[in-house]
Amino acid sequence: xxxxxxxxxxxxxxxxxxxxxxxxxxxxxxxxxxxxxxxxxxxxxxxxxxxxxxxxxxxxxxxxxxxxxxxxxxxxxxxxxxxxxxxxxxxxxxxxxxxxxxxxxxxxxxxxxxxxxxxxxxxxxxxxxxxxxx
Amino acid sequence: xxxxxxxxxxxxxxxxxxxxxxxxxxxxxxxxxxxxxxxxxxxxxxxxxxxxxxxxxxxxxxxxxxxxxxxxxxxxxxxxxxxxxxxxxxxxxxxxxxxxxxxxxxxxxxxxxxxxxxxxxxxxxxxxxxxxxxxxxxxxxxxxxxxxxxxxxxxxxxxxxxxxxxxxxxxxxxxxxxxxxxxxxxxxxxxxxxxxxxxxxxxxxxxxxxxxxxxxxxxxxxxxxxxxxxxxxxxxxxxxxxxxxxxxxxxxxxxxxxxxxxxxxxxxxxxxxxxx
Numbered sequence: 208x209x210x211x212x213x214x215x216x217x218x219x220x221x222x223x224x225x226x227x228x229x230x231x232x233x234x235x236x237x238x239x240x241x242x243x244x245x246x247x248x249x250x251x252x253x254x255x256x257x258x259x260x261x262x263x264x265x266x267x268x269x270x271x272x273x274x275x276x277x278x279x280x281x282x283x284x285x286x287x288x289x290x291x292x293x294x295x296x297x298x299x300x301x302x303x304x305x306x307x308x309x310x311x312x313x314x315x316x317x318x319x320x321x322x323x324x325x326x327x328x329x330x331x332x333x334x335x336x337x338x339x340x341x
Numbered sequence: 342x343x344x345x346x347x348x349x350x351x352x353x354x355x356x357x358x359x360x361x362x363x364x365x366x367x368x369x370x371x372x373x374x375x376x377x378x379x380x381x382x383x384x385x386x387x388x389x390x391x392x393x394x395x396x397x398x399x400x401x402x403x404x405x406x407x408x409x410x411x412x413x414x415x416x417x418x419x420x421x422x423x424x425x426x427x428x429x430x431x432x433x434x435x436x437x438x439x440x441x442x443x444x445x446x447x448x449x450x451x452x453x454x455x456x457x458x459x460x461x462x463x464x465x466x467x468x469x470x471x472x473x474x475x476x477x478x479x480x481x482x483x484x485x486x487x488x489x490x491x492x493x494x495x496x497x498x499x500x501x502x503x504x505x506x507x508x509x510x511x512x513x514x515x516x517x518x519x520x521x522x523x524x525x526x527x528x529x530x531x532x533x534x535x536x537x538x539x540x541x542x543x544x545x546x547x548x549x550x551x552x553x554x555x556x557x558x559x560x561x562x563x564x565x566x567x568x569x570x571x572x573x574x575x576x577x578x579x580x581x582x583x584x585x586x587x588x589x590x591x592x593x594x595x596x597x598x599x600x601x602x603x604x605x606x607x608x609x610x611x612x613x614x615x616x617x
Contacts, residue, residue, distance in 0.1 A: 210422050211432050214415040215439040221411060222447045226455070228404075236451055238404040240411035242444050243451035245529070245565070248458050248467055277402065285404050319499045321458065321467050326512050328499040 233316075233333055234285045253319040254283040254333070258298055262308035272301060286316040286334040295338035312338040342584045343430045346576055347382050347420065349597060351375035353572040354391065356601070359410065360398035367394050385424040392417035408444075409570035415440055416577060430584070437577040441554070442540030449534045460530070465522035466514065471497055474566040477609035481616075483518030532557050547581070551589060554578045558596055568604035572597060 218240075225241030228234040236243030237250040244250075256279050258269040271279050278294040295312040302309040316333040354372040358365050371391050375382045395414040399406045419440065423433035452459045469479045470493045479485060485493070496510040536557055539550040554574065562571035579593040602608075 211419070211426065211436050213422065214419040214436055215443060217418070218411070218415050218440060218443050222443070226447075230455070234404060236456065237408075238406070240399075240406075240408055241451065242408050242447040243455070244408050244448075244567075246448070246451040246459050246464070247456035248464055249456075252472070277405075280405055281402075317503075321463055321497070323458075323461055323463060325509075326463065326467060326470075326497060326514075327505075327509050328497050329505055330499040330501065330503045332503070 228285070232285070232287055235283075238284050248321060249318060251280060251284060255317050256283050256294070257315040257317065259313040259315075260298065260302055260307075260309050261311040261313070263310070265308060269298065274301065282314065283316055286336075288336065291316075291334065291336035292338060295336065299338070299340045309340050311340060314338070342579070342582060342590060343433070344379070344382065345590065345594070346433065346580045347388075348376060349572070349576045349579065349594070350416065350420065351382070353569065353576060354413070356572070357569040360394075361401055364394055364398040364401065368398075383424060385421045388417045388421035388424065392421060407567070407570075409567065409573055412440070412444060412570070412573055416573060430580075434581045437580040438540050438550075441574065441577050442537055445533050445537035445540065449530060449537055452530050452533070459526065462519075462522050462526045465525045466519065467497065469518060469522060469525075470494065470512070470514075475564070477607070477613050478564055479518065481609050481613050482521045484515050485513070485518065489513050529561070532560070547583075551578060551582070555592060555596055558600060562600045563603050563608075566604070568600050571600040571603075575600065 221240040222242060225234065225236075225239035225243070228239055229236045229241065229243065235250050235254065236247050237245075256271070258271070260267050260269055275294065275297050278290075278297050282290045282294045291314050295314055298312045298314075299309050314334075314336045316335075317330045318333045319328050320331050321328055351372045354368055355376075358369055360368065368391065371387060371394065375387060381387050392414050395410060395417060399410055399414065416437070419433060419436040423429045423436060426432035456464070458464050469475050469483065470490065476490065480487065480490060492510070493512050493514075496512050500506065532553065536550075536553045539546045539553050542550070555578070558571050558575055558578075562568060565571075575593055575597045579590060579597075582590045582593065584590075
């Protein structure tokens with residue numbers, strides 16, 4: 208009955224993988240199956256994504272549209288190039304659907320840090336991703 | 342005892358429907374079938390299907406699923422495998438002990454080793470002031486007014502692009518709230534470490550193990566808004582109860598129901614209104 212070890216092995220393997228992704232690639236410790244919830248302030252409420260769209264005669268910061276909220280949440284939780292690229296492509300496609308020119312999408316993922324004593328909050332850039340629209 | 346464990350697991354699945362359209366109906370149907378039919382309740386294939394469906398839900402919006410969704414997938418798989426064993430209750434008891442032990446080990450490691458802002462109490466100081474799910478608890482225990490809390494939340498909002506004010510506003514933290522943050526910080530980490538150690542210690546520590554897990558659930562889920570996690574921990578604890586200890590099994594069921602009431606009755610708000 209060695210199969211009974213399978214759930215435990217899965218739990219340990221996923222948790223170790225999550226630790227690697229969080230420590231090396233910026234995955235929020237709250238997500239990914241590593242049991243880092245309620246352990247740190249580095250989570251979705253204190254991460255945000257700024258979107259800037261550039262085109263000739265245009266450089267505009269965008270509000271997050273509802274249709275892209277899930278992609279934004281993914282990119283904020285795990286700001287790696289493939290998730291940021293997926294978000295940027297979504298932004299570019301949405302701009303084109305709405306008849307607006309877009310040549311470049313710049314995404315900046317910010318994390319809020321709090322002072323140890325005063326709790327003063329400051330935003331720190333976590334990742335910047337530039338997507339040149341083909 | 343095994344039937345109660347399986348039924349409560351099915352109830353936990355039904356109480357918190359999850360996932361996209363192609364996952365939620367399947368999970369609800371599996372949970373309902375498990376409750377209606379005792380034959381299906383004890384079928385390994387049903388629990389394997391629950392585990393697979395939850396895994397699909399995790400993969401579909403990875404990495405956004407919460408940790409207890411992962412634990413539910415492991416637990417449903419553990420049930421599926423245990424139901425194929427000669428002594429299913431014993432197999433499930435052992436697996437649940439390991440799953441709980443390692444889940445708590447990783448929870449403690451994150452708090453103690455890899456988080457820079459937990460042991461210095463920043464996590465609870467900021468969370469109590471900013472997380473809307475703790476608003477009533479913060480006002481009740483910390484003695485803050487709604488206006489104080491709103492001012493603190495405004496003061497804790499960062500300026501865009503890393504800018505800082507020359508003369509930033511001071512955050513009002515009553516001593517009671519700071520003390521509550523300190524107690525929460527050390528209470529959570531000590532209790533989680535005790536549960537982890539006792540779960541992995543083997544059958545020698547059975548009574549203490551149950552006491553620690555029940556205490557953790559009674560205290561934590563009165564305040565933490567994650568009932569789904571609490572139900573899962575309690576069901577996994579119940580799976581380890583000796584069938585002769587009926588009173589202990591009933592205690593687990595009672596705490597399962599208490600967590601249900603914690604999640605559905607806004608008791609901090611009602612208490613706050615009553616003392617105003």
